[in-house]
Amino acid sequence: MAIMYALKSSDNEIFEVEQKVIEQSETIKKMIEDGAATGEIPLQVSSKTLAKVLEWCKQRQHKTVENENDDNKGKRKKERDEDDDIKEWENKFSDELKADKDVLFDLLLASNYLDLPALLSFLCQLVADMVAGKMPEEIRRMFNIENDFTPEEEKAITAEHGWAFQP
């Protein structure tokens, strides 16, 4: 019988999750080890984001369990199929996130806070892919950043890297 934990989101929604699934989060794992996690575990993550995080964790969990059950026979082919499945799932996952940048950034911060290295690195790559090839102005719009350079500073930077923006 799997041990279940209750996670409470910042907007007070409760998520029942298996221990194995949430232990991927170093932060929560630590809390459980320290005995801090009796009853509900309150997290500073919105329910919408937390649902996404758990979706990721369950998919990862699924993968590791299946690998353990495999014996050597025909492993190669199976692994390849599995990899394809995971790729497909990840593509779908990232397409959803790309469509809704708010969710993406929420998730990025949540994965940082919950210390989920795999998710964090996946998301950072996703964001990097979105940033790559964009002009500074487009990046600012994407992240909602204000340009805090003075015109002089901006000029100096452009002079320094003028060639970077040449075709």
Add this chain to the structure above:
Amino acid sequence: MNRQHQPHVSPSATDYSSFDFNVRPSKRRGSYNCGRCGLPKKGHNCNISTPTASTPSATPTPSDSSAVISAPTSLSASRPPRHQHYSHLRRALSFDNIDLSCESPEPDSVYEETVDPDPIVSGGLPAGVLWEVLRRLPPAGLLAAAKVCKGWRETTRRLWRAAEELRLRVPMRAQVGFIGSILQKCPSLVRLSLRMESDVDATMLACIAFSCPNLESMEIYTADTAINRITGDELGRFVADKRCLTSLKMEGCSNLGGFVLCSSSLSTLWLSDLYSLSKMIFNSAGLRGLRMLSLVLGSEITDASVAAIASTYSKLELLDLSGSSISDSGIGMICNVFPNTLSRLLLALCPNITSSGIQFATAQLPLLELMDCGMSICDPNSQDSNSDENCDVELQKAFNNKLHLIYQKLIIKHCRLKKLSLWGCSGLDALCLNCPELNDLNLNSCRNLRPDTLLLQCPKLESVHASGCQELLIGTVQSQVNSNFAALENQYPFKRSADGSKRIRVPHSFNQASDEDMKRRRVERRLCNVVVD
């Protein structure tokens, strides 16, 4: 992934994370000292147990905005020192198809090196996360990111500073200033690889020497449009100056002339396109540590040069004299000097060597694992053969039979050889290989190799490249490779009788188990791949 336990971001930098991208993050930054015992956090493993109350999410920081997430600094204190995790992590960024990578600068140490006590975080991302995002950008993206805002500029600056490896494509119109401005950003560069589309000259070399004090590996590749003007003297000065340099690769060395290289650190030297190499001067004291030497496409490299190489470097593990004019006697010298060290020998495009030289090398160099003799044993009548290519097979065969006396045979028996390349050896008509470790054989365009004189006894072969070979030969390769395999299996159902004189077939019921085994083995064994275009 076994990076599970590596925190990807510096918790000490994650104090200020706000969804409101316009709000300047708080001035406060994570403490360098452990929250519990007060000792400096770097390299510190706190042994004071974590009080439950300080556990990060058990006590969510009350905040006026629900959007603020704070990752507590105490998180890092109970963990082993971060730099141990990071030390083997590599960072890679790419520039066009070419990258910049830096050996894992742990964000912590990077922050510490800055005097500014207030590292700016912006774009709504915690500094550590921003670092993780930006380090995945290609250099061009990184330069664009530097223009976004001050916080991003700062992070990109740190990324450049931390970079240890840079791969850069230098566009045609770029001036020395281009390389200079990039190299100035990365003083800790250890490995530099340049793909030059503009000309290469001594000024650039001086710029590299000046900007990268710790350079260990330098590669310069030249595009067709670029001219490499570096002379032997200039290269000699560079090598003498760079005391850490262990590996030097340079393409397009057509203006090198002669050269004298002196370096106690250099272990790999790869120079290509040595068309006009007038004289080879090997300073015997110069490169004592050399392990790998490639002098490619130097038609002036002769047996005399081999003698000089052989008398100078006694510990070569790799020798690549592809495109040289050496002959079998040069191979003989190589065999005399390097029997105990040489594991890779590349003699592609050496028209003066013959199959007996190659046979001799394989017989005399017991450590050999890789041998490339591509385009060396060429058909003396290649022009005729070429014109024959469109004729039907029968005609060509008749033609070949008539000429086969001048074709060469190659017999190699070697217990270590793993890779053998005979691509374009159209002068070969017979090949016999007994190489138990061989796993890759390249016979592309060995178009005069005859199926009836081919013998492959190489049980570990994984791929044979045979495009441009005779149809029949491809069939023979396939069947021989598979019979190697079959022979292995046929051993199973037989058992020696008591007197040892005769083999009898074991009744079927006896070896059901082994049958299962075999099936299993058949599945697991990777079948040899015969690759044809």
